[in-house]
Amino acid sequence: MSSLQEVARRAGVSKATASRALSGAAHVSPAARERVATAASELGYVVSSTASSLVTGRTKNVGVITPFINRWFFAEVLEGIEGALIRAGYDLTLFRLPSEPEQRSRLFHYFLVRKRVDAIVCLGVALTPAEVELIHTLRRPAVGIGGAIPGLPTMSIDDVEATRLATRHLIGLGHRRIVHVGGDLGEQMDFEVHARRLAGFRSAMEEAGLDCEGAFRATTFSVPGGYESALALLADPAIRPTAIVAGCDEIAIGVITAARELGILVPSELSVVGIDDHPYAPMFGLTTVRQVPGEQGEKAAEMVVRALADATDPLEPVASEIPIRLVVRRSTTAPPGVQSVR
Amino acid sequence: MSSLQEVARRAGVSKATASRALSGAAHVSPAARERVATAASELGYVVSSTASSLVTGRTKNVGVITPFINRWFFAEVLEGIEGALIRAGYDLTLFRLPSEPEQRSRLFHYFLVRKRVDAIVCLGVALTPAEVELIHTLRRPAVGIGGAIPGLPTMSIDDVEATRLATRHLIGLGHRRIVHVGGDLGEQMDFEVHARRLAGFRSAMEEAGLDCEGAFRATTFSVPGGYESALALLADPAIRPTAIVAGCDEIAIGVITAARELGILVPSELSVVGIDDHPYAPMFGLTTVRQVPGEQGEKAAEMVVRALADATDPLEPVASEIPIRLVVRRSTTAPPGVQSVR
DNA sequence: AGCGCTTTCGCAACCGGTTCCAGCACCACG
DNA sequence: CGTGGTGCTGGAACCGGTTGCGAAAGCGCT
Numbered sequence: 001m002s003s004l005q006e007v008a009r010r011a012g013v014s015k016a017t018a019s020r021a022l023s024g025a026a027h028v029s030p031a032a033r034e035r036v037a038t039a040a041s042e043l044g045y046v047v048s049s050t051a052s053s054l055v056t057g058r059t060k061n062v063g064v065i066t067p068f069i070n071r072w073f074f075a076e077v078l079e080g081i082e083g084a085l086i087r088a089g090y091d092l093t094l095f096r097l098p099s100e101p102e103q104r105s106r107l108f109h110y111f112l113v114r115k116r117v118d119a120i121v122c123l124g125v126a127l128t129p130a131e132v133e134l135i136h137t138l139r140r141p142a143v144g145i146g147g148a149i150p151g152l153p154t155m156s157i158d159d160v161e162a163t164r165l166a167t168r169h170l171i172g173l174g175h176r177r178i179v180h181v182g183g184d185l186g187e188q189m190d191f192e193v194h195a196r197r198l199a200g201f202r203s204a205m206e207e208a209g210l211d212c213e214g215a216f217r218a219t220t221f222s223v224p225g226g227y228e229s230a231l232a233l234l235a236d237p238a239i240r241p242t243a244i245v246a247g248c249d250e251i252a253i254g255v256i257t258a259a260r261e262l263g264i265l266v267p268s269e270l271s272v273v274g275i276d277d278h279p280y281a282p283m284f285g286l287t288t289v290r291q292v293p294g295e296q297g298e299k300a301a302e303m304v305v306r307a308l309a310d311a312t313d314p315l316e317p318v319a320s321e322i323p324i325r326l327v328v329r330r331s332t333t334a335p336p337g338v339q340s341v342r
Numbered sequence: 343m344s345s346l347q348e349v350a351r352r353a354g355v356s357k358a359t360a361s362r363a364l365s366g367a368a369h370v371s372p373a374a375r376e377r378v379a380t381a382a383s384e385l386g387y388v389v390s391s392t393a394s395s396l397v398t399g400r401t402k403n404v405g406v407i408t409p410f411i412n413r414w415f416f417a418e419v420l421e422g423i424e425g426a427l428i429r430a431g432y433d434l435t436l437f438r439l440p441s442e443p444e445q446r447s448r449l450f451h452y453f454l455v456r457k458r459v460d461a462i463v464c465l466g467v468a469l470t471p472a473e474v475e476l477i478h479t480l481r482r483p484a485v486g487i488g489g490a491i492p493g494l495p496t497m498s499i500d501d502v503e504a505t506r507l508a509t510r511h512l513i514g515l516g517h518r519r520i521v522h523v524g525g526d527l528g529e530q531m532d533f534e535v536h537a538r539r540l541a542g543f544r545s546a547m548e549e550a551g552l553d554c555e556g557a558f559r560a561t562t563f564s565v566p567g568g569y570e571s572a573l574a575l576l577a578d579p580a581i582r583p584t585a586i587v588a589g590c591d592e593i594a595i596g597v598i599t600a601a602r603e604l605g606i607l608v609p610s611e612l613s614v615v616g617i618d619d620h621p622y623a624p625m626f627g628l629t630t631v632r633q634v635p636g637e638q639g640e641k642a643a644e645m646v647v648r649a650l651a652d653a654t655d656p657l658e659p660v661a662s663e664i665p666i667r668l669v670v671r672r673s674t675t676a677p678p679g680v681q682s683v684r
Numbered sequence: 685a686g687c688g689c690t691t692t693c694g695c696a697a698c699c700g701g702t703t704c705c706a707g708c709a710c711c712a713c714g
Numbered sequence: 715c716g717t718g719g720t721g722c723t724g725g726a727a728c729c730g731g732t733t734g735c736g737a738a739a740g741c742g743c744t
Binding site for chain 3: 003004005015016019020023047048050051052053054055056
């Protein structure tokens with residue numbers, strides 16, 4: 001528990017020189033630098049981060065705000081962020097976004113405003129204009145993940161394009177009766193992912209001249225959600241679609257499970273496409289639109305780190321879109337009675 | 343961005359009084375307290391946590407070390423910890439445990455030793471005696487989750503008892519040919535959960551006079567792991583067991599999926615028990631041994647917070663075991679040809 | 685009214701670094 | 715040999731709070 005003072009004394013130099021020697025770059029003679037280094041290691045000296053950040057104003061700490069931790073996408077992004085931050089020498093302080101507005105504003109003002117974090121990563125959180133404003137006046141680098149935030153750089157996939165890709169794939173195979181089982185528009189997260197994925201589905205359907213009437217089923221973004229929804233949807237052969245575009249892979253897996261339970265063969269009687277390329281997708285042979293959340297987290301973290309390192313160049317408030325691509329597996333084929341095109 | 347100095351000036355008192363007034367308890371007249379409070383709120387004053395912790399030595403920050411973020415158990419515990427910490431006014435700094443020993447020791451010495459965190463929660467990390475020693479000499483409260491750590495208080499379930507419960511349930515139903523599909527002993531985590539769950543299985547089998555020879559299949563702790571393993575295990579009717587004890591619910595779900603794919607009826611031809619009571623368990627009608635990871639995290643966090651609040655009473659280094667219980671659903675019944683006992 | 689006690693308040697010394705600025709030694713050059 | 719410059723170094727002033735200690739003020743008591 002030794003202080004810089006003691007290191008300096010042991011090395012026979014002043015606190016100032018010791019500080020310069022340890023922080024690397026400065027005008028310090030090689031001899032002095034050497035003596036300080038050995039003194040420090042002999043004493044097991046570690047700089048006090050609080051003292052250091054009090055004077056520099058930098059905490060070497062990045063705050064991450066997210067509504068969920070225990071969901072695949074979020075946990076995966078978090079891992080990506082964590083890795084990139086540690087690599088750059090930053091700690092990660094985790095905040096779960098409170099749902100009550102009052103708590104939320106307290107989080108922003110109390111925890112983020114004051115010297116606790118150097119920068120902010122907002123994961124799956126659509127900031128209000130006032131919050132963006134606050135971040136700007138504090139001159140803290142910030143980046144969003146999961147959707148565009150006006151005034152802030154963001155990383156996300158193009159959700160509209162994702163379902164469009166999936167839907168076009170099915171249409172291309174010859175499907176006409178397609179249903180989208182997606183997230184409930186009412187209980188969606190801050191970002192309008194659910195609405196955007198529905199929009200992509202609609203766009204592809206309309207582009208092919210297909211009717212979207214009744215072609216959307218809302219459910220929760222989970223395996224049981226897809227399962228329940230599919231049980232209801234597939235029970236009646238009269239209205240049964242030949243293909244389903246799921247809002248995410250977990251829903252898709254629920255759908256496949258329900259289909260199997262009802263004795264409906266996938267893909268010969270029912271094609272299913274998901275979005276995500278979840279680790280479980282290969283096992284179900286799920287055709288899906290691939291995104292890599294960990295990569296998004298990593299890129300976002302690297303952005304703030306870069307901005308922190310080079311204060312001269314503030315982050316451009318642009319919405320970057322991570323490329324996605326369709327991964328075709330065994331869960332999709334031509335509809336019954338239609339010759340496979342390929 | 344106002345300082346205490348300015349608040350004091352505006353309230354017409356000294357820095358000292360202002361500090362005392364804001365921190366609540368002290369000998370400050372109601373009038374002065376009031377004036378300081380309004381001055382602070384008018385200026386939007388927020389105390390600088392770095393300055394404050396420099397002098398007090400407390401950071402109001404708890405470090406959590408974990409090897410994984412994106413696994414059900416870990417993410418769930420993390421949520422529990424986060425909630426409890428925020429409620430107590432603490433921040434949570436997240437560290438993923440590096441696998442390289444050198445990085446690991448750097449994490450302990452550099453990040454944890456020095457004023458960055460007041461306390462430590464080790465999630466799924468078995469500390470070495472040296473690490474425990476270090477924590478003790480630094481007098482930092484610490485608690486482990488996921489298994490017992492000598493010298494430290496820990497929260498976990500009794501893993502041996504968990505599989506024993508599950509196995510006894512099957513034996514009670516009349517099963518004799520039971521296989522345990524569990525975690526690979528080689529690639530297990532720091533704690534010997536896999537080995538302990540296997541031990542519980544063995545103990546129940548032996549207690550009933552059943553042979554354990556070849557009754558264990560190692561796989562990864564995931565749905566695909568259980569799926570692959572079950573495909574291989576169930577393919578040959580000659581060796582097919584009548585029941586499977588899965589190392590966790592995800593494995594169990596993989597097993598059920600594989601069984602369905604092979605046309606094996608669950609539970610009439612194959613009973614399956616899991617451990618966890620994963621959110622997906624009800625959908626698969628999975629009989630399982632219930633644990634609530636979020637609760638474990640919450641309790642652990644509350645323990646360190648309590649220790650932090652009351653320094654006089656250091657944490658007893660005892661291993662607390664969270665109660666577990668069997669939740670019977672539809673995936674288990676008497677084996678084929680045996681009359682149901684119940 | 686005088687005394688002692690309690691409460692309230694301000695001064696100043698910290699906490700442990702970083703960094704500005706001035707001093708100093710030493711070198712090269714004219 | 716004097717002078718200007720360069721490279722190291724140390725003193726000291728911060729950063730923004732907390733807290734021990736003594737002074738001052740307020741109070742009840744004899």
